[in-house]
Amino acid sequence: MYPAAFDYAKPATVAEAVSLLSANPDAKILNGGHSLLPAMKLRLAQPAMLVDIGGISELKQVSVNGGATIGAAATYDDLLKHDGLKAHTALYEAMSKVGDVQVRNRGTVGGSAAHADPAADIPAALIALGAELVAVGPNGTRTIAADDFFVDILTTALEPDEVLTEIRIPASGASSAYEKFAHPASGYAVCGVAVALERDGEGTVTNARIAVTGSVYKATRCSAAEAAITGTKATAADIEAAAAVAADGLELAGDHYASAEYRGHLTKVLTKRALTRAAG
Amino acid sequence: MAHKVSMTVNGVTRESEVEPRTLLVHHIREGLGLTGTHIGCDTSQCGACTIIMNGKAVKSCTVLAVQADGADIMTIEGLAKDGQLHPIQEGFWEEHGLQCGFCTPGMIMSAYDLLQRNASPSEAEIRHAIDGNLCRCTGYQHIVKSIQWAANKMASAPAGDD
Amino acid sequence: MAVTKLFGASIKRREDPRLMTGRANFTDDVRLPGMTSMAVLRSPHAHAKIVSIDTSAAKAMPGVVAVYTGADLIDDLAPVPCAWLVPNANLVIPEYRAVATDRVRFVGDAVAVVVAEDRYLAQDAADKIEVEYDVLPAVVDQEAATQDGAPQLYDNVPNNIAFHWELGGGDIDAAFADADVTISKRIVNQRLIPNPMETRGAVAAYNPGSGELTLWVTTQNPHVHRLLIALTTSTPESQVRIIAGDVGGGFGCKIPTYAGEMIACAIAKRLGRPVRWQEDRRENFVTTTHGRDHITQLEVAAKNDGTVTGIRVKTYASMGAHLSTAGPGVPTWLYALMLPGPYTIKNFHADVYGVLTNNTATDAYRGAGRPEATYLLERAMDLVARELKMDPVAVRSKNLVPAGEFPYTSAAGLLYDSGNYQGALAKALEVIDYAGFRAEQAKAREEGRLLGIGFSTYVEVCGLAPSAAAGAMGFQGGLWESAIVRFHPTGKVTVFTGTNSHGQGHKTTFAQVVADELGVPFEDVDIVHGDTQMVPMGMGTYGSRSLAVGGAAIVSASRMVVEKARTIAAHLMEVGVDDVTFDSGTFYVTGAPDKVKTIQEVALASYLAWNMPEGVTPGLEATYFYDPSNNVYPFGTHVCVVEVDKDTGQVAFKRYVAIDDVGYVVNPMIVDGQVHGGITQGLAQAVYESAVYDEAGQLLTGSLMDYAIPKAAMLPWFEVDRTETPSPTNVMGIKGAGETGTIASTPAVANAILDALAPYGVDHIDMPLTPQKIWRLIHEQKG
Ligand SMILES: Cc1cc2nc3c(=O)[nH]c(=O)nc-3n(C[C@H](O)[C@H](O)[C@H](O)COP(=O)(O)OP(=O)(O)OC[C@H]3O[C@@H](n4cnc5c(N)ncnc54)[C@H](O)[C@@H]3O)c2cc1C
Numbered sequence A: 001m002y003p004a005a006f007d008y009a010k011p012a013t014v015a016e017a018v019s020l021l022s023a024n025p026d027a028k029i030l031n032g033g034h035s036l037l038p039a040m041k042l043r044l045a046q047p048a049m050l051v052d053i054g055g056i057s058e059l060k061q062v063s064v065n066g067g068a069t070i071g072a073a074a075t076y077d078d079l080l081k082h083d084g085l086k087a088h089t090a091l092y093e094a095m096s097k098v099g100d101v102q103v104r105n106r107g108t109v110g111g112s113a114a115h116a117d118p119a120a121d122i123p124a125a126l127i128a129l130g131a132e133l134v135a136v137g138p139n140g141t142r143t144i145a146a147d148d149f150f151v152d153i154l155t156t157a158l159e160p161d162e163v164l165t166e167i168r169i170p171a172s173g174a175s176s177a178y179e180k181f182a183h184p185a186s187g188y189a190v191c192g193v194a195v196a197l198e199r200d201g202e203g204t205v206t207n208a209r210i211a212v213t214g215s216v217y218k219a220t221r222c223s224a225a226e227a228a229i230t231g232t233k234a235t236a237a238d239i240e241a242a243a244a245v246a247a248d249g250l251e252l253a254g255d256h257y258a259s260a261e262y263r264g265h266l267t268k269v270l271t272k273r274a275l276t277r278a279a280g
Numbered sequence B: 001m002a003h004k005v006s007m008t009v010n011g012v013t014r015e016s017e018v019e020p021r022t023l024l025v026h027h028i029r030e031g032l033g034l035t036g037t038h039i040g041c042d043t044s045q046c047g048a049c050t051i052i053m054n055g056k057a058v059k060s061c062t063v064l065a066v067q068a069d070g071a072d073i074m075t076i077e078g079l080a081k082d083g084q085l086h087p088i089q090e091g092f093w094e095e096h097g098l099q100c101g102f103c104t105p106g107m108i109m110s111a112y113d114l115l116q117r118n119a120s121p122s123e124a125e126i127r128h129a130i131d132g133n134l135c136r137c138t139g140y141q142h143i144v145k146s147i148q149w150a151a152n153k154m155a156s157a158p159a160g161d162d
Numbered sequence C: 001m002a003v004t005k006l007f008g009a010s011i012k013r014r015e016d017p018r019l020m021t022g023r024a025n026f027t028d029d030v031r032l033p034g035m036t037s038m039a040v041l042r043s044p045h046a047h048a049k050i051v052s053i054d055t056s057a058a059k060a061m062p063g064v065v066a067v068y069t070g071a072d073l074i075d076d077l078a079p080v081p082c083a084w085l086v087p088n089a090n091l092v093i094p095e096y097r098a099v100a101t102d103r104v105r106f107v108g109d110a111v112a113v114v115v116a117e118d119r120y121l122a123q124d125a126a127d128k129i130e131v132e133y134d135v136l137p138a139v140v141d142q143e144a145a146t147q148d149g150a151p152q153l154y155d156n157v158p159n160n161i162a163f164h165w166e167l168g169g170g171d172i173d174a175a176f177a178d179a180d181v182t183i184s185k186r187i188v189n190q191r192l193i194p195n196p197m198e199t200r201g202a203v204a205a206y207n208p209g210s211g212e213l214t215l216w217v218t219t220q221n222p223h224v225h226r227l228l229i230a231l232t233t234s235t236p237e238s239q240v241r242i243i244a245g246d247v248g249g250g251f252g253c254k255i256p257t258y259a260g261e262m263i264a265c266a267i268a269k270r271l272g273r274p275v276r277w278q279e280d281r282r283e284n285f286v287t288t289t290h291g292r293d294h295i296t297q298l299e300v301a302a303k304n305d306g307t308v309t310g311i312r313v314k315t316y317a318s319m320g321a322h323l324s325t326a327g328p329g330v331p332t333w334l335y336a337l338m339l340p341g342p343y344t345i346k347n348f349h350a351d352v353y354g355v356l357t358n359n360t361a362t363d364a365y366r367g368a369g370r371p372e373a374t375y376l377l378e379r380a381m382d383l384v385a386r387e388l389k390m391d392p393v394a395v396r397s398k399n400l401v402p403a404g405e406f407p408y409t410s411a412a413g414l415l416y417d418s419g420n421y422q423g424a425l426a427k428a429l430e431v432i433d434y435a436g437f438r439a440e441q442a443k444a445r446e447e448g449r450l451l452g453i454g455f456s457t458y459v460e461v462c463g464l465a466p467s468a469a470a471g472a473m474g475f476q477g478g479l480w481e482s483a484i485v486r487f488h489p490t491g492k493v494t495v496f497t498g499t500n501s502h503g504q505g506h507k508t509t510f511a512q513v514v515a516d517e518l519g520v521p522f523e524d525v526d527i528v529h530g531d532t533q534m535v536p537m538g539m540g541t542y543g544s545r546s547l548a549v550g551g552a553a554i555v556s557a558s559r560m561v562v563e564k565a566r567t568i569a570a571h572l573m574e575v576g577v578d579d580v581t582f583d584s585g586t587f588y589v590t591g592a593p594d595k596v597k598t599i600q601e602v603a604l605a606s607y608l609a610w611n612m613p614e615g616v617t618p619g620l621e622a623t624y625f626y627d628p629s630n631n632v633y634p635f636g637t638h639v640c641v642v643e644v645d646k647d648t649g650q651v652a653f654k655r656y657v658a659i660d661d662v663g664y665v666v667n668p669m670i671v672d673g674q675v676h677g678g679i680t681q682g683l684a685q686a687v688y689e690s691a692v693y694d695e696a697g698q699l700l701t702g703s704l705m706d707y708a709i710p711k712a713a714m715l716p717w718f719e720v721d722r723t724e725t726p727s728p729t730n731v732m733g734i735k736g737a738g739e740t741g742t743i744a745s746t747p748a749v750a751n752a753i754l755d756a757l758a759p760y761g762v763d764h765i766d767m768p769l770t771p772q773k774i775w776r777l778i779h780e781q782k783g
């Protein structure tokens, strides 16, 4: 409950933030603080410096125009007030299922992505929606596909001196959904499945993206299920068949509350439920 | 290294020097002497520390005092005005929404956030809205009734906003 | 007793405005000049030898006032005491030091203490203490701990058995020999962590001039703390003052006297500066006592008609790494005495091993022993029903003590004061529409849906008494309660009670009772508790005793006050005492209605003392110590309806009906609140909560991220109602309501889930019945 001491800086621009990070290798960005501060309170994290990006107004911008561009410091609560984001249902549902009201009032989609907690909801939604993440570092700006962004437990493709500035959701016309089995204590995902389906005029699935979180060490695509549903009309039987292979090829995590086997099973159940809603 | 912060707390501007690591809840309780905001956990789970910051319920144990520089803050001490209980407080009193009272300040702050957004929440909406506040005494049923009571009262007497 | 104005009224609680406006005074709210903050360095190992401790770097940190190790404090503190010396059990109390000296025996055992100018600095310094450990093998399974070759916690406790105790009634062997059917099941009652929302804390202040030691502490029983702090810190009891301010929940875990407050006291005495300590939640998880944790072999003997003739248990109870204040009493007396339950079971036998293990000590947790017994018994009723293909309600009905047989002596020798068990059951069946439910269930099963109903017809014992029984059970204290009722010259009344509210609303309920007794306005009655300097003696609040024992003491003291006032009134009105009637606060002369004196007038006259009757002393107050002749026995029926999701194993609560009989009720709203909270904790044991340790003795559920105390959306709406059978034990006819919900609900919920799973042929799963366990079972039956 008592973080170790650190220095604090509150830059006004992204460029300033980047130079602070470059100059202080043990510095960390402070965004909504709802992953970082809990770790610091337990002294599990002891950064030498916090670079608070809460004063950089451009990082809070959100624009929706078919696709969506979400500033990395926009809170869940701000985003949930954007009706336009409801079209990106998997993300909208994932955000509405994050933690509790107080967490959503402070926590950010950008922070969740950058933190890459294996039980977080947001990464699965970003992968399913084919999001792109924009990072600014000393060498300029680069764009990273969500598929490549989540590298391992609490590890992303970001460099220590890069700032995640925005998240772009493409305008794909996909119909999507997010299903979650929450841990009764933490509220995080024991298993979460996000699906996005693109279909042609006949109702045939032309592109399917299915991503799982919670059951796995990092948010991961369920490629077997994607392959199984693609090219079908997503009937109940098609969905059943796709769900049955949803856990195939996944490296499943397990603990005393939910074993790997059980999480694998939940992956199938939630895939079925999410596909059913997305197809419905 | 101490940082100067200034925040409006229950309508009064308070200026202080804080270490960057000082949690807002510690600043409120130790620095400002407002002990109505409680600490019930160290993992940001219990909601006992909930306050209203810039109009929204936040867990003050998961905000640094330096992050609250310039913020408008309401703690439980600031809810009743001129000795008049707020309808939410009245509701908790009428419907026995508290036993030991430890969770109560935070619970009331979350109810405040809810009723700002949704003037007539259903039972399920209320239960969902207090997801971030643990109560070990009441089993929540009387808390749900307290919030319903407050919603009714506020609907029938739409006076000042807070 | 006549039901008067306030008895029975749902008066709003007078403690609420303070608590709701941020003006409460919890221990951590206390601020004293010169106050220091204490942090405790705790063992990360469940079992280890301390090889060395280096505090030099910590001592050199800025803001550090002092750093102490166990060796530094050895002369300041006696070992942490155990106060329930269960007789005839070969009880050994191993020595447990507030700060370990040579060996640690659980994760969280104190190793060193830092006192600093603020809590952050104390933590910084604690992080700089270097401890070298020689890690030893640990044992957390209490059954395994008794086996030869298991790691030994103490040299003087062979096989880690702190006590071995037996209790029986009737002829258990004959019951099994004559049984038509017998059932044998291994049943685990898992370890729970009480988690009051306020963790434990203490502020200790020592005045070197007067020698007074004042301790603000979160306790359910300040006077017990006064005694044990006096004894362990070598301070005269008369110089120790305990103040319990507001207490943020207790549920049993704030009964014991702990190392934490002892250390704060010892250091305050050394430094002459106040010491403040408040547990972090993660400290609370490992240092505040846990509850339950039994492994039991249950055996049941029954006849073909459903009559249960015998219950036999062999129980391994984990006591944790040392014996807590009341620890040994919980899995012995408080458990075994209730094994016959509300049934006419004639024969029972309990064989209990109290075992030391490398984890947190256990002690009372809401219900303390009685939930463990009730769970076994109510599971037993369902198991018998399954075995005999009878309806579980029919089996219960068959065995319940009939209404006409009270007072009833149970097979354990308890005298059940009053009851109408069938009445509560009948009411519950009606509310739930039992026949209708079974029809719905049959239909649901055809559709492949899993609906289930579970019952718990319970009786519990509370308001424990008399003190002589405490003596016989080895409890090192009395079971009386004290009350002082004092009129002030202005007619206001102060009542001092030795019970101590930690959420129960004593200041409201007790004032209702006193206002009725004295005929004074409710507003004029002030209730004082929680400060040993104001309340001379007391035993505290636990075991649902506050109103049944403490309240009854207050009634008796009130009546003594009225009698004294009557004498004075008669004198003032110049009539004989026998001619004076007291009604609603006024003394009347029989037959002369114009001659009246209000009790307030008499109070003033008693303090002016200008004109007192011969031999009557001035003043108007009375002290009464009440030692009840018997316990009280609340009872009732709880019914739970659930639906299990076949795909995930998740349980949805459909309905929860509780019909309780707690005797007469002073404040129904407050009693409803107690019942809701109680049900929640019991239900949580059935499906959510469990302290899980790994083999090395690490608590895997050591935070609120892992240990699932229920949130609002995880609970059903409770449909609560009552029957009212007064207790003849006390003047008010009341029983107790603090623990009924917890005792009753656990088996009702477990039985409901197992009923839902009946199509799979499963008759028992150990708690908590998590989705994973349920799914696995469904999955295995299918596959
Ligand atoms: C009680 C509680 C319950 C929760 N429940 C859930 C849940 O159910 N599901 C869920 O998904 N999450 C949950 N969370 C986590 C929550 O969503 C966090 O808000 C989120 O994971 C992190 O976002 P943040 O803005 O708070 O980031 P911070 O905590 O500020 O930062 C997290 C990490 O990311 C880095 N970082 C942040 N922003 C950037 C950036 N722009 N560029 C580079 N690095 C950056 C930081 O340096 C830090 O290492 C919960 C949190 C709490 C406290």
Ligand code: FES
Binding pocket: B038, B039, B040, B041, B042, B043, B044, B045, B046, B047, B048, B049, B050, B059, B060, B061, B062
């Ligand atoms: S203290 Fe528990 S959430 Fe803040």
Ligand code: FES
Binding pocket: B097, B098, B099, B100, B101, B102, B103, B104, B134, B135, B136, B137, B138, C197, C248, C249, C503
């Ligand atoms: S009233 Fe005690 S924790 Fe809520």
